[in-house]
Amino acid sequence: MYAEERQQAIARQVATEGRLSVAQIAERFDVTTETVRRDLTALEGLGLVRRVHGGAVPGTALTTLELALGERDTANTEAKAGIARAALAQLPPAGASILLDAGSTTARFADALPAHHRLVVYTHAVSVAARLAGNPAVELHLLPGRVRPETQAAVGAVTVAAVGALRVDVAYLGANGVSADHGLSTPDSEEAATKRAFVAAAERVVALVDSSKVGVETAVRFAELDEVAALVTDAGIEPGARGALEKAGVEVVTA
Incomplete structure (x- = not known):
């Protein structure tokens, strides 16, 4: 899975579940916690998630992501x-x-x-x-x-x-x-x-x-x-x- 595909999937799962920890994301996508933190930083820059202690919640910015x-x-x-x-x-x-x-x-x-x-x-x-x-x-x-x-x-x-x-x-x-x-x-x-x-x-x-x-x-x-x-x-x-x-x-x- 390419980084962009993984980040899109992470954003959707955070939006769906309301909150995910760094450890949960790392386990689901079989990547290191350092990779997850980089992904969350990129997604936060887009307003799709908001970093919180130990994980992420849906972005409170004007989010354009919409789940089917x-x-x-x-x-x-x-x-x-x-x-x-x-x-x-x-x-x-x-x-x-x-x-x-x-x-x-x-x-x-x-x-x-x-x-x-x-x-x-x-x-x-x-x-x-x-x-x-x-x-x-x-x-x-x-x-x-x-x-x-x-x-x-x-x-x-x-x-x-x-x-x-x-x-x-x-x-x-x-x-x-x-x-x-x-x-x-x-x-x-x-x-x-x-x-x-x-x-x-x-x-x-x-x-x-x-x-x-x-x-x-x-x-x-x-x-x-x-x-x-x-x-x-x-x-x-x-x-x-x-x-x-x-x-x-x-x-x-x-x-």
């Missing part, structure tokens, strides 16, 4: 399942309408929706729609647009226009990054435009984000914190980050 949906779906699976279950407490009354974003955590939330709680659900995510198609309590609407392979979700002007015609009770959103300074963000501008339309269309916005994304900032902000009513995450969230979000008026719910 399949890779994200295998990361932090227990935490995401817990978030999905905890988010059920954020459901509106029966008969209400919701928007459901693309993403591995929102997909698990779709799986968790009860078969006895009637809802009108709008989504632009093919994988989310597939999970909901058999739920007898859901009146499902799949939004139009060009499907982006990385997220299996419709994006573009057609999608944004379709969302703009809606007014729903709650929008459930995923994010690649959440921070007190930068709000909710994602690396892709088309994804951001669709998420921004979701925010504008909803009476209430709930973010479903695992703790590895908290404190991370990616390139395009799609929501300010004052537009988000609640963030449902896992118990791994750092106390300082939680405090900053709550100070900004976001209700933080931990699974």
Whole structure:
């Protein structure tokens, strides 16, 4: 494996797992710890990771790295399942309408929706729609647009226009990054435009984000914190980050 290939793989694994030690990386890639430290220095210079004592965490710079949906779906699976279950407490009354974003955590939330709680659900995510198609309590609407392979979700002007015609009770959103300074963000501008339309269309916005994304900032902000009513995450969230979000008026719910 060439150095560039190894560094790209390291960046993806750090982004997926949230934190890796130098020793773990050295063992996985069968290289010396000195080589790992050089790789991490190079990746930090690109803003893809941040060096911490003994290892690395995802970069808090404006990161452009984006994992494909399949890779994200295998990361932090227990935490995401817990978030999905905890988010059920954020459901509106029966008969209400919701928007459901693309993403591995929102997909698990779709799986968790009860078969006895009637809802009108709008989504632009093919994988989310597939999970909901058999739920007898859901009146499902799949939004139009060009499907982006990385997220299996419709994006573009057609999608944004379709969302703009809606007014729903709650929008459930995923994010690649959440921070007190930068709000909710994602690396892709088309994804951001669709998420921004979701925010504008909803009476209430709930973010479903695992703790590895908290404190991370990616390139395009799609929501300010004052537009988000609640963030449902896992118990791994750092106390300082939680405090900053709550100070900004976001209700933080931990699974």
